[in-house]
Amino acid sequence: MVYLTRKAEFSASHYYHNPDFTPEENLRIFGKCNNPHGHGHNYTLEVTVKGEVDPRSGFVVDLKQLKEVMHHEVLDAMDHRFLNKEVPEFFTKIPTTENLAIAVWQRLETKLQKARLHRIRVYETPDLFVDFYGEE
Amino acid sequence: MKAHLTRRYRFSASHRLHSAEMSAEENKTTYGKCNNPHGHGHNYTLEVTISGSVDQSTGMVCNLVDLDAVVEGEVLSRYDVQNLNTLQEFAQLVPTTENLSIEIFEILQRNFPHAHLERVRLEETMMNSFEYAGGNEPRR
Numbered sequence: 001m002v003y004l005t006r007k008a009e010f011s012a013s014h015y016y017h018n019p020d021f022t023p024e025e026n027l028r029i030f031g032k033c034n035n036p037h038g039h040g041h042n043y044t045l046e047v048t049v050k051g052e053v054d055p056r057s058g059f060v061v062d063l064k065q066l067k068e069v070m071h072h073e074v075l076d077a078m079d080h081r082f083l084n085k086e087v088p089e090f091f092t093k094i095p096t097t098e099n100l101a102i103a104v105w106q107r108l109e110t111k112l113q114k115a116r117l118h119r120i121r122v123y124e125t126p127d128l129f130v131d132f133y134g135e136e
Numbered sequence: 137m138k139a140h141l142t143r144r145y146r147f148s149a150s151h152r153l154h155s156a157e158m159s160a161e162e163n164k165t166t167y168g169k170c171n172n173p174h175g176h177g178h179n180y181t182l183e184v185t186i187s188g189s190v191d192q193s194t195g196m197v198c199n200l201v202d203l204d205a206v207v208e209g210e211v212l213s214r215y216d217v218q219n220l221n222t223l224q225e226f227a228q229l230v231p232t233t234e235n236l237s238i239e240i241f242e243i244l245q246r247n248f249p250h251a252h253l254e255r256v257r258l259e260e261t262m263m264n265s266f267e268y269a270g271g272n273e274p275r276r
Contacts, residue, residue, distance in 0.1 A: 003276075020194055027196060031201070090250040094195030098139045102190065119276075126142035128200075133275070 002060045003118055005048040008070055010079035013038040014095040017084075038082055044123040045074065045104065051115035061115035073107040097124040101132035109134070140254055140275065141197045142185040145207055147216035148176040151231040175219060180233075181259040184244060188251040189256070198251040206248045211240055233260040237268040245270065 015038040016030040026034045033039070042114040047070060051060045078087055081094040089103045101122045109117055152175035153167040163171045170176065184207060188197045214223070220231035229235050241256040255269040267274050 016195065020193065029199065090143075096190075096195035098137075098141065098190045098197055099195045100145075101139060104139050129142050131140040131142070131275070132137070 002053055003048055003050045004060045004061065004063075004064055004115070005046050006070065008045045008047075008075055009042060010045065010075050011040060011042050012078050012081050012083050013040040014083040014090070014109070015039065016094050016096065017136075018054050018094060025067060038084065041124050043100070045070075046119075046121040046123075047104075047108065047117070048119040048121070049115035050118040062113065065113055066115075067109060069111045073111055074104050097122050097128065097130040098132075101130045105132050105134055137189050138187060139190050140185055140187040141251075142183050142206070143200065143203060145182045145184070145206040145212060146179060147182065147212050148177060148179050149215050149218050149220050150175045151220040151226075152176070153230055153232060155216065155230055175221065178260050180215075180236075182207075182240065184257075185254040185257070186235050186248070186251040187254045202250050206244065210243050212242075212248045233258050233264070233266045234268075237266045241268045241270055
């Protein structure tokens with residue numbers, strides 16, 4: 001089994017708010033992240049796939065296909081967007097780094113040819129990242 | 137859905153690697169420049185990885201405010217701008233970064249109840265890093 005990781009960057013804004021909480025609860029739990037005008041991050045996304053090396057091509061996965069899938073399924077949808085208002089998953093889910101990693105996994109999971117997803121890592125800042133391994 | 141969250145922190149500390157069980161020559165051979173009697177320092181980078189279910193109402197594994205409070209209160213306040221050799225836990229233990237990772241893991245395990253502690257990783261320099269996952273295999 002060989003693991004391959006492809007990185008991408010995207011810039012997006014978001015804010016944290018639960019409409020079922022009172023304004024005071026939202027402020028207490030989410031602090032400055034509750035600002036309804038949002039704030040932004042340069043996210044780094046790492047997609048790690050795993051598979052056996054194809055003996056003819058020497059590849060675990062066709063990187064060109066992986067790049068296209070990442071662009072089409074994730075980056076085109078999220079880059080330079082306000083996540084809460086423009087990405088359907090985040091109309092009803094808070095766009096925390098955790099939920100972002102899960103959303104990326106769900107967007108990519110069935111779209112890969114030959115290799116399988118091993119891990120999605122999303123850096124919200126250089127000092128904060130979340131890993132999702134597809135576990136329920 | 138279960139996710140793993142990692143947060144990075146930084147602290148600066150000095151240490152000297154020297155074992156009372158070794159002769160002066162053995163210490164010099166084993167530890168080289170790190171045996172300098174006056175010690176030397178590092179800017180350490182600490183990564184703490186926790187895991188748990190993503191709370192549906194907050195979208196979080198745990199509130200970062202809680203994690204930061206424990207790391208700052210129990211770890212950074214203890215080790216930042218300190219000479220590790222002067223601390224009680226290193227009276228009989230060589231303050232290698234291996235031993236420091238284990239100490240920090242055990243401190244956090246005792247004091248952080250909000251999520252499962254997966255792993256502590258310490259970068260001593262840009263070239264050397266150490267991970268301790270409580271005796272388990274760190275998740276890759």
